[in-house]
Amino acid sequence: MKKNILVIDDQLDLAESVGSFLATNGYQSHYCISTAEAQTLLKKEHFDLIISDVVMPEQSGIDFFMSIKEDLRKNQTSFILMTGDLDSISMQKAYDLGVDEFISKPFDLDDLKNVVGLVLRQADPTIDQQKFFRVSLTEFIQSSANRFDIFLQIDSNFMCLARKGQELSDARLQNYAKKGLKYVYLTAADYTKYIDIQFSISTLVQSKPLEQVKKQKLFTHLTKTISTSAYCEHMNSEIFKKALTSFENYSQIAFSHEDIFKILESMSSEGHDLADHGAQVSFLSTAIAIHWKWTHPKILSKIAMAGLLCDVGLRVTPELFVRNRTQFDPQHVKQFENHPYLSYEILSTIKDIPEEVLLVAQQHHENEGGFGFPQRLMKEKLHPYSRLIHGVSEFFDHLDSAGSKSDIQKALEQLYSFQRKTISLQVIKTLFIIFGIDVPKDMTGILLPYETSRMI
Ligand SMILES: [Fe+2]
Helix, strand or coil, X not given: CCCEEEEECCCHHHHHHHHHHHHHCCCEEEEECCHHHHHHHHHHCCCCEEXXXXXXXXXXXXXXXXXXXXXHHHHCXXXXXXXXXXXXXXXXXXXXXXXXXXXXXCCCHHHHHHHHHHHCCCCCCCCCCCCEEEEEHHHHHXXXXXXXXXXXXXXXEEEEEECCCCCCCHHHHHHHHHCCCCEEEEEHXXXXXXXXXXXXXXXXXXXXXXHHHHHXXXXXXXXXXXXXXXXXXXXXXXXXXXXHHHHHHHHHHHHHCHHHHHHHHHHHCCCCCHHHHHHHHHHHHHHHHHHCCCCCHHHHHHHHHHXXXXXXXXXXXXXXXXXXXXXXXXXXXXXXXXXXXXXXXXXXXXXXXXXXXXXXXXXXXXXXCCCCCCCCCCHHHCCHHHHHHHHHHHHHHHHCCCCCHHHHHHHHHHHHHHHCCXXXXXXXXXXXXXXXXXXXXXXXXXXXXXXXXCCX
């Protein structure tokens, strides 16, 4: 059955044109020029949606909404306000009163169609349902100065909330967050712009069904590896949740890229657990970055990707050797110490891979004392992401068989006692903090790096 919509606007031509546009888009529609007329119509029939102007001579749209609010609730009628001059505070107030949506005048008819579809939860058949990338809504509000095509997922359909260029106010987005919405969705093209990684779009959106299943399987496996790891239980739960969401978001882009997926697949096949290790490093590095408020998507996505991929060079190193390198001869040691070069070589074959990811691949075993490998670089030459990921990898070396909080404490104390000259003290201190373990007294003066503007 067609949804029934009532349009109220004191400008007859506008009421009429909105009414007829809705009628040509599969709705039943009525229009009138005053709320008094609307009252009469409401007595006669049921409407699924009322679209009302705000400023009208006899009664404002907001007053009208308040006067019939109870009936609207009972009859399950939605309410959209059309307005040209409502500031964000008034808009927030109207949302708090219970208005479902706003549409700014003058509006594009396609925007009207999107908002109506959204409120009535009617999917747009022209939207391809396969190509969306998820972004945390709160993170999006904080970070996005750009305007993208923004979609919401409602009843398993992706619906357009705003088209490019349409002013989507923070008040409107915050209203969605308030209502409990956690994510918005972007197209592949916009997502790569959003995280500032310009992968070729064609490789992002073309994937055969079978590969899709493989990808999903590996993605689920890695996410599960992280969330079921014993150390996570002892982590600050707020940071854990944020880091897991970030890891899922940013690894999604990695999985959607054919070349990267092949690399990840090779890291997890034939007895190698390099992808699992990469996922752990990626996740914990992301958690630390979040604690440092390095939450800009450009930063988090690069850290997540670098952590995930930096050990791909070990793919050609015998597994046993990776696990226990001290028992091997100098030739093997050399081979091991060359893996950052190999990682760099493998990753640099990926078109458009971010520069920082390549840098971390080369530098993730360099240390702050200047005697890491393969280049023995001094601290000043190390990229902040490399110092972060190096510290996290070393932490996992100590945590191999640890599960309890005292195991974590022991690993951290070892890091602090024996590697304080080579691992970033900021990383060590943050690990103490996010695992809720008392920071050693002589570390209390160490400042954490909350400044990010230089790195974007
Ligand atoms: Fe490594």
